[in-house]
Amino acid sequence: MTITADTLLAGWDRGLLTARDRVIDSPRVRERGRLVRASGLVLEIVGLRLPLGAHCWIEQIDGRDHAEAEVVGFSGRSLLLMPFAETTGLIPGARVWPVLGPPGSRTGAAKSMPVGPALLGRVLDARGRPLDGGPLPSDADHAALAGASINPLERAPIRNVLDTGIRAINALLTVGRGQRLGLFAGSGVGKSVLLGMMARFTAADVIVVGLIGERGREVKDFIDNILGEAGLARAVVVAAPADTSPLLRLQGADYATRIAEDFRDRGQDVLLIMDSLTRYAMAQREIALAIGEPPATKGYPPSVFARLPTLVERAGNGRNGGGSITAFYTVLTEGDDQQDPIADAARAILDGHFVLSRQLAEAGHYPAIDIEASISRAMTALIDATQLSRVQYFKRMFSRYERSRDLIAVGAYAAGSDPTLDEAIALHPQMESFLQQGMSERSDHHDAAAGLAALVAGNEATS
Numbered sequence: 001m002t003i004t005a006d007t008l009l010a011g012w013d014r015g016l017l018t019a020r021d022r023v024i025d026s027p028r029v030r031e032r033g034r035l036v037r038a039s040g041l042v043l044e045i046v047g048l049r050l051p052l053g054a055h056c057w058i059e060q061i062d063g064r065d066h067a068e069a070e071v072v073g074f075s076g077r078s079l080l081l082m083p084f085a086e087t088t089g090l091i092p093g094a095r096v097w098p099v100l101g102p103p104g105s106r107t108g109a110a111k112s113m114p115v116g117p118a119l120l121g122r123v124l125d126a127r128g129r130p131l132d133g134g135p136l137p138s139d140a141d142h143a144a145l146a147g148a149s150i151n152p153l154e155r156a157p158i159r160n161v162l163d164t165g166i167r168a169i170n171a172l173l174t175v176g177r178g179q180r181l182g183l184f185a186g187s188g189v190g191k192s193v194l195l196g197m198m199a200r201f202t203a204a205d206v207i208v209v210g211l212i213g214e215r216g217r218e219v220k221d222f223i224d225n226i227l228g229e230a231g232l233a234r235a236v237v238v239a240a241p242a243d244t245s246p247l248l249r250l251q252g253a254d255y256a257t258r259i260a261e262d263f264r265d266r267g268q269d270v271l272l273i274m275d276s277l278t279r280y281a282m283a284q285r286e287i288a289l290a291i292g293e294p295p296a297t298k299g300y301p302p303s304v305f306a307r308l309p310t311l312v313e314r315a316g317n318g319r320n321g322g323g324s325i326t327a328f329y330t331v332l333t334e335g336d337d338q339q340d341p342i343a344d345a346a347r348a349i350l351d352g353h354f355v356l357s358r359q360l361a362e363a364g365h366y367p368a369i370d371i372e373a374s375i376s377r378a379m380t381a382l383i384d385a386t387q388l389s390r391v392q393y394f395k396r397m398f399s400r401y402e403r404s405r406d407l408i409a410v411g412a413y414a415a416g417s418d419p420t421l422d423e424a425i426a427l428h429p430q431m432e433s434f435l436q437q438g439m440s441e442r443s444d445h446h447d448a449a450a451g452l453a454a455l456v457a458g459n460e461a462t463s
């Protein structure tokens with residue numbers, strides 16, 4: 001056979017390709033990319049082919065540790081990455097390596113996070129690292145961040161009452177195990193205090209708290225003063241405050257949900273508290289806008305509205321006979337605007353919403369739950385007809401009074417002209433004190449139901 005230049009070159013090519021493949025597949029040698037652009041939060045790299053969600057290390061100057069970043073999008077042949085923490089030492093052309101999974105895998109490491117009972121009483125960040133000073137227990141179980149979804153037809157229905165320890169909720173807005181609710185409120189109207197009361201008083205095996213995107217100072221305050229030692233003992237707290245990257249804020253919420261799922265799969269009844277769902281949505285908005293997704297509804301890109309249900313749907317009951325996750329998500333209604341797009345979306349995907357009213361808080365009425373504006377969609381399946389008629393009677397009397405509140409206040413209402421209103425006026429002081437509750441007072445479900453029955457007794461029949 002004659003050796004031509006062509007066959008020689010083809011042979012070299014084949015040899016080179018085989019050698020290249022061997023090098024790339026070798027676990028000891030990694031592919032490498034280059035940083036070509038940094039604009040705002042987004043880093044653009046070339047030379048790597050990785051799936052969305054894969055992690056990379058990026059070289060930093062001055063001998064700093066490599067920065068870790070996640071692939072959040074791509075454009076043509078370049079990958080768009082977002083770092084997990086603030087980066088200061090990046091330079092044009094910096095080298096980028098994929099964080100490899102098990103040998104042979106080219107898709108990046110699956111995120112494996114600590115979960116399970118060893119975490120009780122602990123405060124962790126969004127990456128599962130302790131924030132409370134102590135080391136992570138060596139016997140902590142680990143699980144992939146993404147939980148397996150449950151076939152909706154296999155989920156146990158919401159059938160059992162959950163005792164929240166809050167009188168107004170237990171009696172008038174009964175919550176069931178596995179229900180997912182929104183706590184809608186503006187700033188400073190008592191969300192944290194109410195959530196803390198629930199965390200301490202609720203009849204649940206485990207409390208998982210996700211503090212997402214709130215001020216750092218609040219995290220400490222919530223743990224020390226609101227949750228307290230007793231609350232923390234049966235709780236796991238995941239904190240991703242406002243100064244962490246949007247990626248970590250998203251991951252913090254996913255991680256808290258994953259911890260709750262793990263306890264549920266162990267057959268336990270979990271109370272998941274997420275403060276706040278709005279900040280979770282804002283983190284997704286930050287990422288989506290940074291990689292060029294167009295804003296749609298009031299500045300929120302569509303991916304935000306796609307992401308909310310995927311988080312919320314993970315809470316709820318497990319399979320029949322298994323555990324449950326009852327979840328409360330706080331939703332910020334800036335300027336008490338109930339029409340905010342996130343509030344709207346949350347109302348549509350949750351099984352009820354409790355509205356905290358600034359007016360009540362300003363009047364010193366705590367918890368400032370607006371009974372008229374709040375609803376628990378599972379309630380009718382949880383309480384009997386007698387209880388339901390008492391609830392309806394209470395709400396009727398309460399609204400009747402509220403509608404005429406101004407008239408009554410200025411003395412323009414002449415007693416006797418409207419028998420229902422007379423009844424509402426007579427009952428009002430009792431209704432007010434029934435709805436109020438001190439921070440350290442617990443009211444169990446039976447006491448609340450009995451209190452409501454006593455309040456309504458004698459009047460129900462006449463209404």
Ligand SMILES: Nc1ncnc2c1ncn2[C@@H]1O[C@H](COP(=O)(O)OP(=O)(O)OP(=O)(O)O)[C@@H](O)[C@H]1O
Pocket residue numbers: 185186187188189190191192193194366367437438439
């Ligand atoms: N049950 C209660 N009894 C008495 N005071 C209360 C009660 N709940 C809340 N407060 C008062 O309301 C204040 C604000 O409450 P909280 O910090 O829970 O509000 P927030 O809605 O979480 O505020 P932010 O929006 O700043 O996070 C508390 O400092 C406390 O004085």
Ligand SMILES: [Mg+2]
Pocket residue numbers: 191192193218
């Ligand atoms: Mg708060």
